[in-house]
Amino acid sequence: MMRCIKRAIHKGIYTRIWACFVIMVWIFTVAEIVEGEQKGKMNPEISLPAEAAGWTWDGKEMRYSSKTLFEYMNGAAELYLAYGFQGLTVRKYEKSSQPTITVELYEMASSEDAYGLFSFERQDEAVGIGRGSEFGGGLLRFWKGKYFVGIYADGGGVEAESAILTMGKATADLIQEMGPEPELVDLIPGKDLGLVDRSIRYLKSHILLNQRFFIAHRNILNLSRRTEAVLAQYTREKQKTHLLLIRYPSVKEATDAYQSFLGAYLPDAGGKELLKTEDQKWTMARQRSEVVVVVFGAPTAADAEALVKATEEKLRRGRHQENKE
């Protein structure tokens, strides 16, 4: 009897020990997987490769919020904040005898913001990565979905530049969402009027507008995060003309901004929308519902009028399309 009892106790202990062992193995296994996933993640939504073109991630990951971005940017953070910055993750990749490659992944509030950030600095040739890209001076920039990505090496070299592109493609492939461009960009006239593609900027503040095209030191067009603006350059026969298209949340806000602009920029136009300015070129402004269109530096009044009319036509078609839908 006693033997049976002892055997039963032993059996129970062995069962419990075995059960504990199985549970511990499961816990450690799961923990390892979780830890591995976390290491591989730039962000809860995106995983990045740990290796590309022979460059290996150094295992460290730096993350910045809107409060700490200034530490990384040395004064440039405001550009990103203006475009609805949500978070930045930075990783570095190393390869023996080669420069370190840095990958910066910016999560923005929307794909329109990611496009805007990309457009603000665009100047180089596209390289077919993500939704829009450019590569020049050792720096790859692209956007896809609500993400903007910058990849660069600490030094030059053919191998490093090739690796930057490989890493860019691998990163873009991991972002599933494509994300739309801002609708407003589709409303500017095209190449038939001399549009310079790479000059298109999608802007969310008057400070950023002034950095690309100075208009006034005060915010005379009432730009804010609630407004959208597109700035584009048109070149014909070496003459540069700029088009600014702004959409306001309401007709009233557009009217207020239009009147503010006429008063501050064209006070000598006598309330008219067209004026030859000090550079002997033409400035023209017009309001259509919640949109304000301004042309700067047109060689002739007819050129200014043509650009405004072409924009109005695209606006009209855009509205017609919206109504049909």
Next chain:
Amino acid sequence: MEEKIITRRDFLGVAARTAVAATLGAGIMGEAKAEPTARVVLIRNAEVVGSDGKVRGEILQSMLDEAVRSLLETKDSPEAWQALIKSSDIVGIKTNSWNRMPTPKELEAAIKRRVLDVGVAEKNVDIDDRGVLQNQVFLKATALINVRPLRTHHWSGVGTCLKNYIMFVPDPSSYHDEGCSPLGKIWTYPIVKGKTRLNILCALTPQFYGRGASFFDTRYVWPYKGLIVGTDPVAVDAIGAHLLEAKRIAFFGEDRALDVPPIHIVAADKTYHVGISDLNRIQLIKLGWADELLI
């Protein structure tokens, strides 16, 4: 009285620089006839940066010493350093640690070496950038030495000595409006006012053009191999901005516009009276290597 709004039209049809000066209430052209009131040294050495990009510390040290000696017109460099710093001073060396183009460690070391040579206790010298407001040496400093690389900057047009003191305020972004024109105001605050003994723009590999906030592009960096040194930060910055402008014209065939014109330099002069911005009133002493000097 209603404030005049400065618009693009104020810059059309006239030279931008004249317009900016007029906007800020200066009679620059009239003052150009006055005697020079600022002195700046530009010193270069073809060997200070190797083909591998490495800085040769011993050459940089001799360049710095010679620049300071020439600036203060002393018989030797120890005398010049003693004129700048006293052994009783508490010295903060305000550097710049931006990861793409920091102040070279060799230059920081060269400055610190000379401060120690003067007799300043090691505990009374420190080098810092973003931590100056928490750094006891900087908070108690009786003397500051301001050193940073010369480059273009997204918010201020150029990143130079005036801009380098933005970390002395708790709210740097408040100084970014209107092309950072309020930067000169920082120099009037007690934490720095009257303390800066020397301003050094490191022009070993300056960046002459940039576009937006990333503002580092290997195409627009060149081995100029120089230092720009002076006691007047505005004059040093004016020379630095002039050099970058000259390089842009040489490179692009025109002065391609920066994100913003560096109007904070003129504002530091005309609004905050920190120093001299008019190139015609700055005596530039050029020493050393003269190839492709540009200015």
